[in-house]
Amino acid sequence: MSKYVPTRKNLLKSIEEESNFLSGLTPEKEWLDTPISFRPGNWCHGGKPQVIESLDAPNPRKWSPNDKDWQLPANWQKIIHQGMKDQLDKSRTLKIFMDTCVRCGACADKCHFFLGSGDPKNMPVLRQELIRSIYRKDFTLGGKLLGRLAGAREMTEDVLKEWFMYFHQCTECRRCSVFCPFGIDTAEFTSMARELMHSVGVNINWIMEPASNCNRTGNHLGIEPHTFKQMVESLVEDIEDVTGVTVEPTFNRKGAEILFITPSGDIFADPGVYTMMGYLLLFHHIGLDYTISTYASEGGNFGSFVSHDLTKKLNAKMYHEAERLGVKWILGGECGHMWRVIHQYMDTMNGPADFLEEPVSPITGTKFENARSTKMVHIAEFTADLIKNDRLKLDPRRNNHRTVTFHDSCNPVRAMGMVEEPRYILKNVCNNFHEMPENTIREQTFCCGSGSGLNTNEYMDIRMRGGFPRANAVKHVHDKHKVNLLTAICAIDRVTLKTLMEYWVPGVEVSGLHELVGNALVMEGESERTEDLREDPLEEIEEDEDEDI
Amino acid sequence: MSLIQHLKENKEKILQKWFEEILKTYPPETTQHLKKNNNPFANPIGHTLGESIFNIFEGILEERSPDELISDVDQIIKVRAVQDIKPSEAVNPVLLLKSIVRTEFEKIKNTAENREHYAVIDKIDHLILLSLDLYMESREKINEIKLSEYNRQYYRLIQRGNQGQNN
Numbered sequence: 001m002s003k004y005v006p007t008r009k010n011l012l013k014s015i016e017e018e019s020n021f022l023s024g025l026t027p028e029k030e031w032l033d034t035p036i037s038f039r040p041g042n043w044c045h046g047g048k049p050q051v052i053e054s055l056d057a058p059n060p061r062k063w064s065p066n067d068k069d070w071q072l073p074a075n076w077q078k079i080i081h082q083g084m085k086d087q088l089d090k091s092r093t094l095k096i097f098m099d100t101c102v103r104c105g106a107c108a109d110k111c112h113f114f115l116g117s118g119d120p121k122n123m124p125v126l127r128q129e130l131i132r133s134i135y136r137k138d139f140t141l142g143g144k145l146l147g148r149l150a151g152a153r154e155m156t157e158d159v160l161k162e163w164f165m166y167f168h169q170c171t172e173c174r175r176c177s178v179f180c181p182f183g184i185d186t187a188e189f190t191s192m193a194r195e196l197m198h199s200v201g202v203n204i205n206w207i208m209e210p211a212s213n214c215n216r217t218g219n220h221l222g223i224e225p226h227t228f229k230q231m232v233e234s235l236v237e238d239i240e241d242v243t244g245v246t247v248e249p250t251f252n253r254k255g256a257e258i259l260f261i262t263p264s265g266d267i268f269a270d271p272g273v274y275t276m277m278g279y280l281l282l283f284h285h286i287g288l289d290y291t292i293s294t295y296a297s298e299g300g301n302f303g304s305f306v307s308h309d310l311t312k313k314l315n316a317k318m319y320h321e322a323e324r325l326g327v328k329w330i331l332g333g334e335c336g337h338m339w340r341v342i343h344q345y346m347d348t349m350n351g352p353a354d355f356l357e358e359p360v361s362p363i364t365g366t367k368f369e370n371a372r373s374t375k376m377v378h379i380a381e382f383t384a385d386l387i388k389n390d391r392l393k394l395d396p397r398r399n400n401h402r403t404v405t406f407h408d409s410c411n412p413v414r415a416m417g418m419v420e421e422p423r424y425i426l427k428n429v430c431n432n433f434h435e436m437p438e439n440t441i442r443e444q445t446f447c448c449g450s451g452s453g454l455n456t457n458e459y460m461d462i463r464m465r466g467g468f469p470r471a472n473a474v475k476h477v478h479d480k481h482k483v484n485l486l487t488a489i490c491a492i493d494r495v496t497l498k499t500l501m502e503y504w505v506p507g508v509e510v511s512g513l514h515e516l517v518g519n520a521l522v523m524e525g526e527s528e529r530t531e532d533l534r535e536d537p538l539e540e541i542e543e544d545e546d547e548d549i
Numbered sequence: 550m551s552l553i554q555h556l557k558e559n560k561e562k563i564l565q566k567w568f569e570e571i572l573k574t575y576p577p578e579t580t581q582h583l584k585k586n587n588n589p590f591a592n593p594i595g596h597t598l599g600e601s602i603f604n605i606f607e608g609i610l611e612e613r614s615p616d617e618l619i620s621d622v623d624q625i626i627k628v629r630a631v632q633d634i635k636p637s638e639a640v641n642p643v644l645l646l647k648s649i650v651r652t653e654f655e656k657i658k659n660t661a662e663n664r665e666h667y668a669v670i671d672k673i674d675h676l677i678l679l680s681l682d683l684y685m686e687s688r689e690k691i692n693e694i695k696l697s698e699y700n701r702q703y704y705r706l707i708q709r710g711n712q713g714q715n716n
Contacts (some may be wrong), residue, residue, distance in 0.1 A: 109582045462631075
């Protein structure tokens, strides 16, 4: 923000002449003519040339979004036009979405970025208009003939800059789509816009670099296999310190029954690592025959934030690894967009995965018929099934120091309907659970404000603004029920909600679901537990006749 | 009639006016939403602003000390701090009440002779806001140089940690 604070002369001029509180003036122009302005805090760094080169992606160069000249290819407008034509030809849904919106406004006040910023271009309908206006000009008769009267406009560099700003103020969370009477999926517009921008070299580094790392090394930070293994082993030591139990994960083991894939944030990020410790305890508890891959060492699909081809490539990597190791099926950890890709795209992109078997829980015998084609099961579903069949020894009192609420992560809840399983688990592993208000949870959940590759720190202003509706609901249960832990089943959530809470609701910590499972699990041969997995002291448990745990 | 008494009697009207003045700088498409939607979770900005100004005004009428109103002021500032506005605009909602109260004061006491005085006071308010922008500029600069010094100190370490990426 410091660079944004203007010089004294400009400041005085702007206070007196521009629309603001002091001058009493309001913006005069229509939204379509209101230009954007890049200020530190409201844009992300552009993709670095070496990163773009490593992916053989178009137009690698050193550039910054606040440069006047974006160094676009000479024929950039043609590339965008052709790209839009290709996408419209390929995707019938997109064509329908272009033409069906009647601007009823049902979506207008549903976007967390609109609710947190008050900027009308964040109304999903207007964000879509940023593209529709070009579609009309290029592809409809009315738009070609009537131009502005029909809501059409030329593709210019200013429009491209506007796209860059507002399609990076959409986290592809799809809350607005829940309310659209036509079911128009705004995330499809954002995907399309990002892919078109990418085709002329306009993208952000925080998406491109993780995508490049996943492509080359297997996970988004580019952690090499030996380091990845060491990191998991250090968690094994921490587990031993807290529980006295030594868990024994294996790596790249051929012939294991199950391949376990989770976001790499669970291996190295705080508080994701505690969730990883929970998984490891769970697998040890039930004696699961599983292995972890150091090559498919990332569940998150950063390709899905930028292009179809990259999504497909990164997704395929997981399946190649499952085939190479000869496992029967894949168990997936608490991740967000990994599950959107698996549940909605994988089958037509890389599936069906016929070389794997239809997933069956080796402990309960439950067939996961919903994963018949993708062969990949969500850990929440897997664990809920274990609890339902009474296969876990749990002592929920070990989470008595936590008063918990649950944040439905956009992708698992809206892209795959993972609604009740996490709640069922929570109610079995802790005693103090309170829901946030109804219009902020389940399919109406509010995004963390930092999803879809926007969780970078130069973007903090926008992130805090976009996360406000979520934080506002957490504040409500924090004030009313003294909630002190926000639990979520997404690695981006675990990192970004913590920051969001520090700003809006201090006093609320963030955790994954399986961290609480790990706390509650009564392990065979364990030492007396006095601390949770974070090594925070447990509340003293009064032993009574209720010993049948 | 005392000013406080007058303000108490016109509380609803004054709050309404105050709220509308605050909403004025949002684009018209947004103002409608902020004004009309009463659900605190569907309209977090409108709700937060509305609730905070209500508490602040009530605190003033009950002659509570500003220290007791800090959490409500904080709610407004937190919201405004992450919006695309200058520090002076972020804090201005509080000053807006001043001009509303002055208008009310003139209704019960003819203070035409004080207009000149007001003009000077307004200039001072203006300068206070300018000072805030400049103060923020300095504080932000401090944070920026702290961060860049940190980055320089650990440059090699970060570079080493990043080995294996980007090549």
